[in-house]
Amino acid sequence: MTRDEIFAKIKDVLTDALGVDDDEVTGSARLQADLGAESIDYLDISFKLEQAFGIKIGQGELFPDGSAQNAGFVKDGRITPDGIDLLKKKLPHVDFAAWEKDPQISKVANLFTVDALVNFVQRKLAA
Amino acid sequence: MRWMWIDRVLSLEPGKRLVAVKNVSLAEEHLHDHFPKDDARALAACPVMPASLMIEGMAQSAGVLVGHATKFQEKVVLAKVSRAEIEADPTPGRTIRYTAEIERMDATGASTKGVIDLLEPFTDAPARTIGRVDLMFAFLDRNLAGLDFPEHNFVFGEGFQTLLRTSGVAEP
Structure with missing residues (x-):
């Protein structure tokens, strides 16, 4: 999977998990300060990434x-x-x-x- | 007893799925305020089950499912309503059925998916899906480290114990 393809899927994950618009999800956007993520959203994002990419994310591995x-x-x-x-x-x-x-x-x-x-x-x- | 928004657990597949029902009754006081007669706008009273309380009903269904999966050792609290779409208003005499499934779960929390169906007891009308509610639960002691919470599990208190007992659900 190319970096662009990964980015596109992550954009879907973040618009879904954080209720933000497509164009807000840029590479440099900060999850908390720019996209409004709160503590539980980090768990939500982890779960959704696991699902979207078929990976397993251990505690403390991503955040x-x-x-x-x-x-x-x-x-x-x-x-x-x-x-x-x-x-x-x-x-x-x-x-x-x-x-x-x-x-x-x-x-x-x-x-x-x-x-x-x-x-x-x-x-x-x-x- | 703590406020309970499900009447009975119909089935429980540990760690997977729970089905619960709630009967809507005109004896419930909140229906009289939701919505009362409005003379100014010439509207008749319209008692319906509030959507917010259906979200709570799903949260209790899914919360019991997640709690059961942790053998009620974790303080399971609703942390996020990821999605809530409810497209019909259940009126008195009908039954709401909540089907909750665990989508993902780890040591710090869980996400669940849920379907709300409306049933019409004693009629031939088939059950119809009227909503979807997806939720996230956090395990309190794992997420707010450093804060002191009471030792006992105040989330799953007497109300839930009674519900599980009267529903015939075995202890995990």
């Missing part, structure tokens, strides 16, 4: 399971270098470049864009 955000990895509202390493290891489909210049824990949600989902599915299908 963080909270291990890097626990107190040991947080200092002054920012995730420590060790915590960032852990996040990068667990979430290889996410682009951390812009965020890690000022790794505020309150902005972790901004990392989850439509492109991150496409990367995730692409890696998963290639595995």
